[in-house]
Amino acid sequence: MTDAEALLATWEQKFRPHPDGADLPAHHNHCLGCGPDNPHGHRLQARRHGDSVVASHSFDGRHVGAPGIVHGGAVATVIDDLYGFLLYLVGTPAVTRRLTVDYLAPVLIGTTYRLEGSVTSREGRKLFVAASLTASDGRSVATSTAVFVTVGVDHFGRCGAPSVDD
Numbered sequence: 088m089t090d091a092e093a094l095l096a097t098w099e100q101k102f103r104p105h106p107d108g109a110d111l112p113a114h115h116n117h118c119l120g121c122g123p124d125n126p127h128g129h130r131l132q133a134r135r136h137g138d139s140v141v142a143s144h145s146f147d148g149r150h151v152g153a154p155g156i157v158h159g160g161a162v163a164t165v166i167d168d169l170y171g172f173l174l175y176l177v178g179t180p181a182v183t184r185r186l187t188v189d190y191l192a193p194v195l196i197g198t199t200y201r202l203e204g205s206v207t208s209r210e211g212r213k214l215f216v217a218a219s220l221t222a223s224d225g226r227s228v229a230t231s232t233a234v235f236v237t238v239g240v241d242h243f244g245r246c247g248a249p250s251v252d253d
């Protein structure tokens with residue numbers, strides 16, 4: 088097996104049943120959203136919560152936009168990656184085709200937020216998903232919807248996935 092095939096197989100193995108409450112594995116070690124070895128990454132850690140995925144997350148100084156406020160692109164990155172964990176529950180790889188974010192209030196650096204994402208419906212290859220980012224006082228600071236389109240694991244091989252070092 089080549090390194091590339093081994094990497095793709097590793098990812099394929101992550102699409103197995105995960106018990107409720109289980110921590111979910113990073114997409115790969117260098118993933119911008121969740122990879123533990125990406126120095127620029129968010130290191131998002133998500134777990135299964137019924138049919139949803141949840142995470143507790145705080146952004147740091149690397150993710151600043153306006154002073155003290157998290158860059159909107161960083162918020163979108165983390166939400167997009169949260170959806171990537173949801174795919175483990177769905178049981179199939181998919182990629183983001185459309186992502187919308189409503190920024191309802193500033194997301195603050197160094198503050199912990201709760202993220203929750205779930206599938207709202209499925210139509211053929213399309214997965215309609217939704218997520219929220221909530222402050223500790225229960226205020227919703229961002230909401231999102233997205234459309235993911237299912238792909239085979241071979242999609243990532245075609246796109247050069249083997250070049251990353253797992």
Ligand SMILES: CCCCCCCCCCCCCC(=O)SCCNC(=O)CCNC(=O)[C@H](O)C(C)(C)COP(=O)(O)OP(=O)(O)OC[C@H]1O[C@@H](n2cnc3c(N)ncnc32)[C@H](O)[C@@H]1OP(=O)(O)O
Nearest residue numbers: 094095098114115167168171182183184185234236243248
């Ligand atoms: C090493 C391995 C590790 C890998 C780790 C990965 C980790 C990642 C973890 C996650 C990290 C975070 C996640 C990431 O960062 S994922 C990375 C960012 N996203 C991408 O790179 C995706 C780029 N796009 C594509 O590759 C293609 O466009 C895809 C594959 C998505 C579809 O191209 P394809 O040619 O195959 O399909 P199609 O164009 O016929 O469309 C299919 C269906 O979809 C419908 N449709 C289209 N648009 C919309 C829309 N806006 N609203 C509603 N519906 C829409 C369309 O009508 C059709 O429906 P139907 O006619 O069939 O009914």
